[in-house]
Amino acid sequence: xxxxxxxQLVRQxxxxxxxxxxxxxxxxxxxxxxxxxxxxxEGASQNQYANYDLVGNVGVDWEIIKGLHFKPSLxxxxxxxxxxxxxxxxxxxxxxxxxxxxxxxxxxxxxxxFSNTLTQQxxxxxxxxxxxxxxxxxxxxxxxxxxxxxxxxxxxxxxNTLLTDLNLGSTDGQAxxxxxxxxxxxxxxxxxxxxxxxxYLLEANLRYDGASRFSPDNRWGLFPSFxxxxxxxxxxxxxxxxxxxxxxxxxxxxxxxxxxxxxxxDDTKYPTFPYYPFITTLSGGQNYVFGGTSGVIxxxxxQINGANPNIxxxxxxxxxxxxxAGFFDGKLNFTADYFHKTTTGILLAVPVAATYGxxxxxxxxxxxxxxxxxxxxxxxxTKGDFSYNAALNAAFxxxxxTDLRGTGPIITGYTFQDVGYSVNSLYGYIADGIxxxxxxxxxxxxxxxxxxxxxxxxxxxxxxxxxxAADRQYLGNYFPKVTFGLNLSGxxxxxxxxxxMQGAAGVKTYVDAGKLGAVGGNANKPTSAxxxxxxxxxxxxxxxxxxxxxxxxxxxxxxxxxWVKDGSYLRLKNLQxxxxxxxxxxxxxxxxxxxxxxxxxxxxxxxxLYSWIDPEASVxxxxxxxxxxxxxxxxVNVSF
Numbered sequence: 001x002x003x004x005x006x007x008q009l010v011r012q013x014x015x016x017x018x019x020x021x022x023x024x025x026x027x028x029x030x031x032x033x034x035x036x037x038x039x040x041x042e043g044a045s046q047n048q049y050a051n052y053d054l055v056g057n058v059g060v061d062w063e064i065i066k067g068l069h070f071k072p073s074l075x076x077x078x079x080x081x082x083x084x085x086x087x088x089x090x091x092x093x094x095x096x097x098x099x100x101x102x103x104x105x106x107x108x109x110x111x112x113x114f115s116n117t118l119t120q121q122x123x124x125x126x127x128x129x130x131x132x133x134x135x136x137x138x139x140x141x142x143x144x145x146x147x148x149x150x151x152x153x154x155x156x157x158x159x160n161t162l163l164t165d166l167n168l169g170s171t172d173g174q175a176x177x178x179x180x181x182x183x184x185x186x187x188x189x190x191x192x193x194x195x196x197x198x199x200y201l202l203e204a205n206l207r208y209d210g211a212s213r214f215s216p217d218n219r220w221g222l223f224p225s226f227x228x229x230x231x232x233x234x235x236x237x238x239x240x241x242x243x244x245x246x247x248x249x250x251x252x253x254x255x256x257x258x259x260x261x262x263x264x265x266d267d268t269k270y271p272t273f274p275y276y277p278f279i280t281t282l283s284g285g286q287n288y289v290f291g292g293t294s295g296v297i298x299x300x301x302x303q304i305n306g307a308n309p310n311i312x313x314x315x316x317x318x319x320x321x322x323x324x325a326g327f328f329d330g331k332l333n334f335t336a337d338y339f340h341k342t343t344t345g346i347l348l349a350v351p352v353a354a355t356y357g358x359x360x361x362x363x364x365x366x367x368x369x370x371x372x373x374x375x376x377x378x379x380x381x382t383k384g385d386f387s388y389n390a391a392l393n394a395a396f397x398x399x400x401x402t403d404l405r406g407t408g409p410i411i412t413g414y415t416f417q418d419v420g421y422s423v424n425s426l427y428g429y430i431a432d433g434i435x436x437x438x439x440x441x442x443x444x445x446x447x448x449x450x451x452x453x454x455x456x457x458x459x460x461x462x463x464x465x466x467x468x469a470a471d472r473q474y475l476g477n478y479f480p481k482v483t484f485g486l487n488l489s490g491x492x493x494x495x496x497x498x499x500x501m502q503g504a505a506g507v508k509t510y511v512d513a514g515k516l517g518a519v520g521g522n523a524n525k526p527t528s529a530x531x532x533x534x535x536x537x538x539x540x541x542x543x544x545x546x547x548x549x550x551x552x553x554x555x556x557x558x559x560x561x562x563w564v565k566d567g568s569y570l571r572l573k574n575l576q577x578x579x580x581x582x583x584x585x586x587x588x589x590x591x592x593x594x595x596x597x598x599x600x601x602x603x604x605x606x607x608x609l610y611s612w613i614d615p616e617a618s619v620x621x622x623x624x625x626x627x628x629x630x631x632x633x634x635x636v637n638v639s640f
Contacts, residue, residue, distance in 0.1 A: 002090075012036075024094075026097050029093075035090065057075045058073065059074070069123075073122075078115070078116045080114055082111070083113075084164075086161075089106040107157075109152055112151055114149050119143070119144045122140060136191075136192070142189070143185070145183070148183075149178070150179055156172075179272050190206050191203065200231075201228060203227045206224050207224075209258055223256040228252050251337075252321045260314070278308060278309045281303070304359060305358055311364055312364060313345070317344070320338060334376070336373065336374070338372075339371060386492045394484040394485075396481060425474055428558070431561050432459050445465045448552060456552065458471065480504035484503055488500075494581070496580070497577045501570060504569060507566075509564075512622050514556070566608040568615075571602065572602075575600045579596050590640065593638070599633040601630065
């Protein structure tokens with residue numbers, strides 16, 4: 001049944017068979033087992049959001065003595081969010097007008113969330129310069145307290161689709177839920193800035209943060225950072241090079257930052273768990289039956305989620321070095337950066353044995369390394385009435401999991417986490433083509449009783465003459481070896497144009513069942529790719545034989561390298577062309593500027609994927625993804 005959520009509409013539209021009509025000739029909606037997305041959209045169902053924010057800040061800047069400032073401040077943020085979902089009843093009929101099934105009765109879920117955050121901060125800042133030495137010292141304290149509460153009510157059986165207030169529903173089956181939490185954060189911090197004559201730059205930072213998410217013994221974390229720079233172009237010996245190299249700077253840094261945020265195994269069902277992961281919490285709704293066959297249900301509470309008092313701050317340590325250079329009086333600019341970022345003690349709910357008895361607790365159980373290079377190159381110039389600018393950026397990044405406390409691989413569908421591989425790497429069987437004959441099936445390692453010509457042939461990794469879970473392996477990853485962007489702009493007299501392109505290379509993506517579609521039944525929507533599947537008459541087909549009841553070739557049921565595709569792409573994200581009317585023409589009618597323009601977004605994409613698959617889609621978008629759209633806009637800007 002309809003839940004009132006947008007992603008469910010997208011999912012339903014992507015899976016309903018084209019054989020199911022939008023409406024029959026009699027005006028009734030066609031449907032599958034759980035409805036029709038158009039009936040939901042065009043019906044009386046509503047999903048209403050109302051958000052209210054109140055933000056207030058007050059502060060003082062008191063100069064105690066020359067150069068010494070005391071800056072206390074107080075900030076308050078209040079958020080009120082109201083979400084009301086009214087799901088209208090829907091009666092479905094067949095082509096003859098006979099009733100088929102009923103979705104209902106009408107129901108309302110009324111949700112209210114309230115939060116307030118109070119932030120107190122005090123800064124002491126001192127600035128001093130003498131000779132060519134410049135100092136700036138800052139010390140501070142910050143305290144933040146958040147209180148959050150949530151409640152919802154549910155009723156069904158409304159008299160009609162116009163009366164939707166919660167109290168007008170039936171009390172039969174009504175439900176009320178709610179929860180609340182508090183969160184506190186305290187920080188002491190300091191910063192020292194020093195430069196000598198603008199040539200030599202130094203910055204040192206120190207943070208001491210405490211979070212209520214951790215036990216008193218592990219509540220606090222110390223995070224230092226340092227950076228230094230050298231403006232070589234300000235040195236006397238650099239003067240002869242100024243005509244060619246207008247500026248040159250070297251940079252280096254090292255620092256640590258902490259993370260306190262926690263994600264459990266089921267935060268939707270147990271929303272307060274991420275705020276109290278170190279203590280044992282009890283969950284309601286854990287009913288128990290007393291009295292045997294004629295027993296009575298007694299409401300109760302029980303521990304569901306595991307607690308870990310030993311968790312502490314997750315820390316990210318980053319080392320970096322870079323260079324900034326400008327040439328020909330700033331016309332040509334170049335920047336290069338190297339970085340090595342290691343995140344240790346990642347707060348994860350790693351799998352535990354079933355004998356543990358609770359959902360997995362949070363642990364400092366992961367380490368991930370990100371390292372690579374980032375480059376930027378730009379050029380701008382003017383020649384008479386013509387001016388132009390070009391800017392290119394590129395990043396080369398390697399991502400790798402280096403520790404999981406011995407728990408890997410952690411497999412989720414067709415992705416996995418394991419030491420030595422990128423986060424969310426692809427996982428499955430190696431496909432060595434398509435079986436072309438029964439004799440080939442017989443001579444190959446056993447796959448299943450339904451394996452036949454036209455099926456995918458999987459590699460027997462462990463050599464035991466049977467294809468099983470042990471034969472799965474790494475298939476690639478979603479992290480591009482390089483990402484890049486290009487900005488081009490120019491103007492000539494009253495004309496102007498700008499172009500932005502972006503892309504990625506050396507990246508894999510996965511075509512799962514949601515993206516490929518399927519046949520059979522009303523809840524399967526095939527794509528045109530399935531027109532080229534293996535048959536005896538078409539043995540050279542691009543895809544294996546069609547599947548329905550068995551999962552031998554299903555990309556989601558049996559993930560394999562056959563469905564791993566090159567995810568590299570180049571996309572024209574934005575194009576804008578404009579023309580500005582001459583000033584002498586528009587001044588006569590009291591205007592200062594009139595510009596006509598065309599703007600286009602996502603106009604062209606070059607990739608190796610099916611046309612309906614967006615290369616920018618997230619890892620697990622699949623059937624729930626609402627694609628980016630092409631937008632063409634014509635407009636005029638008028639200034640008075």
